[in-house]
Amino acid sequence: xxxxxxFLHELCDAAEAETMPRFRVRLDIEDKNRDAGDxxxxxxxxxxxxxxxxxxxxxxxxxxxxxxxxxxPVRPNARHTWIIDPIDxxxxxxxxxxxxxxxxxxxxxxxxxAGVMAQPFTGERYLAHDGAAYLVHRGxxxxxxxxxxxxxxxxxxxxxxPNIFPRExxxxxxxxxxxxxxxxxxxxxxxxxxxxxxxxxxxxxxxLKAYDIAxxxxxxxxxxxxxxxxxxASAENGGRILASANAELHRQALDLLxx
Amino acid sequence: xxxxxxFLHELCDAAEAETMPRFRVRLDIEDKNRDAGDxxxxxxxxxxxxxxxxxxxxxxxxxxxxxxxxxxPVRPNARHTWIIDPIDxxxxxxxxxxxxxxxxxxxxxxxxxAGVMAQPFTGERYLAHDGAAYLVHRGxxxxxxxxxxxxxxxxxxxxxxPNIFPRExxxxxxxxxxxxxxxxxxxxxxxxxxxxxxxxxxxxxxxLKAYDIAxxxxxxxxxxxxxxxxxxASAENGGRILASANAELHRQALDLLxx
Numbered sequence: 337x338x339x340x341x342x343f344l345h346e347l348c349d350a351a352e353a354e355t356m357p358r359f360r361v362r363l364d365i366e367d368k369n370r371d372a373g374d375x376x377x378x379x380x381x382x383x384x385x386x387x388x389x390x391x392x393x394x395x396x397x398x399x400x401x402x403x404x405x406x407x408x409p410v411r412p413n414a415r416h417t418w419i420i421d422p423i424d425x426x427x428x429x430x431x432x433x434x435x436x437x438x439x440x441x442x443x444x445x446x447x448x449x450a451g452v453m454a455q456p457f458t459g460e461r462y463l464a465h466d467g468a469a470y471l472v473h474r475g476x477x478x479x480x481x482x483x484x485x486x487x488x489x490x491x492x493x494x495x496x497x498p499n500i501f502p503r504e505x506x507x508x509x510x511x512x513x514x515x516x517x518x519x520x521x522x523x524x525x526x527x528x529x530x531x532x533x534x535x536x537x538x539x540x541x542x543x544l545k546a547y548d549i550a551x552x553x554x555x556x557x558x559x560x561x562x563x564x565x566x567x568x569a570s571a572e573n574g575g576r577i578l579a580s581a582n583a584e585l586h587r588q589a590l591d592l593l594x595x
Numbered sequence: 596x597x598x599x600x601x602f603l604h605e606l607c608d609a610a611e612a613e614t615m616p617r618f619r620v621r622l623d624i625e626d627k628n629r630d631a632g633d634x635x636x637x638x639x640x641x642x643x644x645x646x647x648x649x650x651x652x653x654x655x656x657x658x659x660x661x662x663x664x665x666x667x668p669v670r671p672n673a674r675h676t677w678i679i680d681p682i683d684x685x686x687x688x689x690x691x692x693x694x695x696x697x698x699x700x701x702x703x704x705x706x707x708x709a710g711v712m713a714q715p716f717t718g719e720r721y722l723a724h725d726g727a728a729y730l731v732h733r734g735x736x737x738x739x740x741x742x743x744x745x746x747x748x749x750x751x752x753x754x755x756x757p758n759i760f761p762r763e764x765x766x767x768x769x770x771x772x773x774x775x776x777x778x779x780x781x782x783x784x785x786x787x788x789x790x791x792x793x794x795x796x797x798x799x800x801x802x803l804k805a806y807d808i809a810x811x812x813x814x815x816x817x818x819x820x821x822x823x824x825x826x827x828a829s830a831e832n833g834g835r836i837l838a839s840a841n842a843e844l845h846r847q848a849l850d851l852l853x854x
Binding site: 428497533 | 716717751785793795
């Protein structure tokens with residue numbers, strides 16, 4: 337597919353025009369509107385951004401499928417299918433934190449082939465296509481390369497919150513956290529971008545939806561990282577997800593998760 | 596003191612020139628240098644930024660005291676004393692996360708009268724003097740106003756990590772977390788900036804040093820918020836800290852912390 341990187345930027349621009357004007361809006365001051373039931377900027381931003389993204393996809397690739405968080409699937413069995421999470425990290429968005437992202441991924445026969453994670457407040461776009469991944473930031477474009485850490489004891493680990501794990505997964509998660517050098521919480525999809533950017537080594541999460549992770553797969557893999565379920569299976573359907581900077585680290589973490 | 600705001604920006608500029616070139620540096624690739632014992636960008640950034648800040652203060656206010664994280668105190672009993680944490684959130688810094696900040700505060704006879712929290716990657720500067728607080732970002736300067744939430748059940752709460760609390764404080768912390776609408780982890784000093792900016796309602800932390808919190812006090816108070824120890828005493832010496840968007844919320848949280 338030619339021009340995919342330019343098109344990903346077009347999609348991000350359209351989403352940003354809907355999300356950013358609603359970011360850090362003063363809900364407590366706007367209570368009157370909220371009481372009237374017509375003022376929920378997060379939901380509005382989510383829906384409007386997904387609508388804007390879908391409109392551009394429909395115009396350019398009318399035979400592609402589209403699966404998103406906010407609207408019904410369209411042609412989900414098409415050869416090419418787009419997966420959209422207009423605001424991944426809505427709780428961070430509500431709190432004014434710049435760790436949410438707009439996630440847009442493209443799959444070919446179920447296999448992720450391109451994707452972008454855009455954080456409009458910091459102006460970062462982590463994107464991937466044709467097997468490579470890039471960070472576009474302040475007019476610069478740099479290839480992403482995950483870290484070479486090969487021991488969990490040296491690894492920086494992230495998860496959105498230790499509270500996201502269902503009771504039956506807590507023990508396995510804690511084994512990995514305890515084996516790592518440094519755990520950090522918060523940051524949602526931004527954590528996977530940090531892994532692709534070579535800043536951290538491991539992300540461990542649970543209960544992810546397909547649209548939470550599918551767009552990130554080509555970014556992680558394009559940077560040399562690995563991402564699978566805790567059982568080592570394909571990550572694109574979500575669930576319990578492990579992302580690592582490289583195969584050696586991934587193997588060690590999978591072993592610990594298996595117990 | 597005239598020109599204090601301009602001087603705070605000068606200090607932040609000098610710190611930024613030392614911190615940003617060392618942010619998101621590839622430690623795993625630079626292992627050779629690190630093994631030689633002369634490559635620790637976080638410590639280097641911390642020390643160099645504090646040195647740069649101290650140099651400007653010495654030149655402009657030679658009779659002022661200076662207390663910082665990285666170097667020995669100078670004239671700590673002076674009428675005016677500066678408190679510096681060149682990189683608050685070094686763990687976030689190491690992980691490439693834009694939630695660390697350069698904290699610089701000015702006290703007059705022990706009372707905080709001015710301060711700044713600068714996050715150079717996002718380009719935000721939260722600053723306060725003469726009883727008011729402002730966010731300077733992308734060339735714009737806006738007055739800060741904390742939220743008007745008056746019930747913990749509606750409150751967005753933050754803490755750097757639920758693991759920072761000593762065993763004897765965990766139960767009190769959990770009471771507050773359980774009473775709030777939404778807890779978020781991570782973000783270090785950025786959480787207090789979010790409170791001053793009207794994005795969240797509560798920050799609960801423990802084991803803070805004076806330089807972790809003193810520079811933030813005029814920012815929180817200048818935005819209309821409150822910050823004290825868990826016993827309701829002055830916050831400038833650190834310890835167990837509660838910051839709230841307003842007095843009503845603060846009273847409710849103090850009651851819960853007291854048990």
